[in-house]
Amino acid sequence: MRIGIGYDIHRLVEGRPLILGGVNIPFAKGPLGHSDGDVLIHAVCDAILGAIGEEDIGSKFPDTDPEYKDASSCDFLRCVNQIMGEKGFSVHNLDCIVIAEEPRVGPYREEIIDSISSILGVTPNKVNIKAKTSEKMGDIGEGNAIAAQAVVLLAEK
Numbered sequence: 001m002r003i004g005i006g007y008d009i010h011r012l013v014e015g016r017p018l019i020l021g022g023v024n025i026p027f028a029k030g031p032l033g034h035s036d037g038d039v040l041i042h043a044v045c046d047a048i049l050g051a052i053g054e055e056d057i058g059s060k061f062p063d064t065d066p067e068y069k070d071a072s073s074c075d076f077l078r079c080v081n082q083i084m085g086e087k088g089f090s091v092h093n094l095d096c097i098v099i100a101e102e103p104r105v106g107p108y109r110e111e112i113i114d115s116i117s118s119i120l121g122v123t124p125n126k127v128n129i130k131a132k133t134s135e136k137m138g139d140i141g142e143g144n145a146i147a148a149q150a151v152v153l154l155a156e157k
């Protein structure tokens with residue numbers, strides 16, 4: 001068994017799509033980022049990379065590389081999933097928190113779980129997503145940022 005933790009935060013700005021866990025969520029703002037800025041997928045990637053002792057997502061997919069401009073973060077997770085598989089591990093379970101004042105993530109929870117679990121090739125009951133606000137405090141509370149945390153447990157195949 002290996003455990004890993006991931007965290008990510010992005011600025012929220014007008015005119016960018018909000019994509020969370022690979023799911024497009026209708027909202028006036030979206031994360032600023034070189035890729036699509038999918039904060040949840042980035043946290044999940046870092047949790048898995050951490051668990052298998054690899055460098056973080058920023059080292060694997062540098063934001064200075066034009067290849068990753070507006071890249072779908074789902075492709076990052078597919079790549080990370082492959083590296084994990086080659087190292088002989090699979091996801092035992094994944095637990096995540098999305099922290100945002102708006103929008104409400106709850107209505108999209110099942111869709112996000114389906115999206116992430118299908119990329120990882122595991123059943124949806126191995127993935128959990130929780131949503132929190134920041135109680136109107138700080139940048140997240142003012143609606144200027146969105147963050148995510150992920151903890152993953154990997155099993156040897």
Ligand SMILES: [Zn+2]
Pocket residue numbers: 008009010033037038039042
């Ligand atoms: Zn990110």
